[in-house]
Amino acid sequence: MTETPGRHRVLAGLLLAGVLGACSGVQTPLDPMGDHAARIAVLTWVLFIGGTAIFVLVMGLLVFAVFAPARIRQAFGTRGFVVGGGIIFPTVTLIALLIYSLGVSRAVVLPMSDNPLRIEVIARQYWWEVRYPDEGEGAVTANELRLPVGREVELLLSSADVIHSLWIPNLHGKMDMIPGRVNRQRMRADRPGVMRGQCTEFCGVQHTLMAFWAVAQEPAEFDAWLARQREPIAPPATPEQARGMQVFGEAGCGACHTVRGTEWQSRLGPDLSRVGSRLSLAAGALDNHRGTLAGWVAGAQDIKPGNNMPAFGRSLPGDDLLAVAAWMESLR
Numbered sequence: 001m002t003e004t005p006g007r008h009r010v011l012a013g014l015l016l017a018g019v020l021g022a023c024s025g026v027q028t029p030l031d032p033m034g035d036h037a038a039r040i041a042v043l044t045w046v047l048f049i050g051g052t053a054i055f056v057l058v059m060g061l062l063v064f065a066v067f068a069p070a071r072i073r074q075a076f077g078t079r080g081f082v083v084g085g086g087i088i089f090p091t092v093t094l095i096a097l098l099i100y101s102l103g104v105s106r107a108v109v110l111p112m113s114d115n116p117l118r119i120e121v122i123a124r125q126y127w128w129e130v131r132y133p134d135e136g137e138g139a140v141t142a143n144e145l146r147l148p149v150g151r152e153v154e155l156l157l158s159s160a161d162v163i164h165s166l167w168i169p170n171l172h173g174k175m176d177m178i179p180g181r182v183n184r185q186r187m188r189a190d191r192p193g194v195m196r197g198q199c200t201e202f203c204g205v206q207h208t209l210m211a212f213w214a215v216a217q218e219p220a221e222f223d224a225w226l227a228r229q230r231e232p233i234a235p236p237a238t239p240e241q242a243r244g245m246q247v248f249g250e251a252g253c254g255a256c257h258t259v260r261g262t263e264w265q266s267r268l269g270p271d272l273s274r275v276g277s278r279l280s281l282a283a284g285a286l287d288n289h290r291g292t293l294a295g296w297v298a299g300a301q302d303i304k305p306g307n308n309m310p311a312f313g314r315s316l317p318g319d320d321l322l323a324v325a326a327w328m329e330s331l332r
C-alpha cells in the first residue's frame with residue numbers, strides 16, 4: 001500500500017479551516033467589527049481558554065488520583081490540598097472572573113461620544129422598521145440597518161407587538177425589545193462591512209425568518225444613502241412600471257405600506273420607498289430581485305406562513321404580478 005502523501009496535512013488543514021472559519025464571518029461574535037464587540041470577544045476567549053485549562057487540570061488530577069503510586073495519591077487526601085484546591089482556588093478564580101466580567105458589562109454600556117447618531121428600530125411580527133429621526137424629515141427603511149463607520153450610533157429599541165430581541169453578534173450583545181418601553185444600545189463599527197442580525201427572542205411562528213442585514217459604510221457613502229432615503233420616489237420610467245404602480249393601488253397594497261411621495265402612507269408593513277435597493281426581502285427570508293419580489297407577493301403565506309401579509313397569487317394575474325415586481329425593483 002502506498003502512503004498518500006499529505007493526507008494528514010489535508011485533514012489538519014480542513015480541521016484548521018473549520019476552527020478558523022468560525023472566527024470570521026457575517027454573524028459571529030468572534031470577528032468583532034467594533035470596540036464593544038471586541039471586549040465581549042476577549043471575555044469569551046478568557047472564559048473558554050481558562051475553563052479548558054481548569055478542566056484539563058482537574059482531569060489530570062483525577063487520573064493521578066486513580067493510577068499514581070500510593071505515596072503520591074496520599075498527598076491528594078491531605079487537608080491542605082482539599083482546602084486549597086477545593087475552596088480557595090475556586091473562590092479566588094470565580095471572584096476574579098466576576099470582577100472582570102462586571103467591568104466588561106459596564107464598559108459595553110458606557111457612552112463613547114456625546115453626539116451619537118440615533119436610529120430607532122421597531123420590531124414587529126416578523127420584520128424590523130428602521131427610522132433615522134434626526135436631521136430634517138427623517139428617513140425610514142426596513143430590515144436593514146445602515147450605519148456610518150467610525151461614528152457611534154445609539155439604537156432606540158422598541159416593539160409594536162410582542163417581546164423581540166436584537167442581536168448583531170459582530171457589533172454587540174443582545175438587547176430585548178419590549179412593548180411600551182425603549183431600550184438603548186450604543187455601538188460603533190470601526191470598518192465597513194455587511195453583518196447579519198437576528199431576532200433572538202421567540203416571538204411567534206415566523207421567528208426564525210426574522211433576520212436583517214447591518215451595513216457599515218464610509219461616512220460619505222452613508223450620508224448619500226441617507227439623503228436618498230428622504231427623497232420622494234421618481235415617476236415610473238416604463239409602461240410596465242406604470243402598470244405596476246397602478247396594480248399596487250388597485251390591489252390595496254397601500255393599505256399596509258408606505259411609498260414616499262404617494263398617497264400610500266401606512267405603517268402596518270415595511271416602507272417600500274426604496275425596497276429595490278435592499279439586500280433582502282421579508283426580513284432576510286429571500287434575496288432581492290424581480291423574481292423574488294413577484295414570488296413574495298404571490299406566495300407570502302407559503303414563504304412565511306402566518307406572517308401579516310396576505311398572498312396575492314390567486315387574486316393577481318401573472319402579468320400584473322410581474323408588473324408590480326418590476327415597479328418595486330425600480331424603487332431604489
Ligand SMILES: [Cu+2]
Pocket residue numbers: 164165199200201202203204207208210
Ligand atoms: Cu423573534
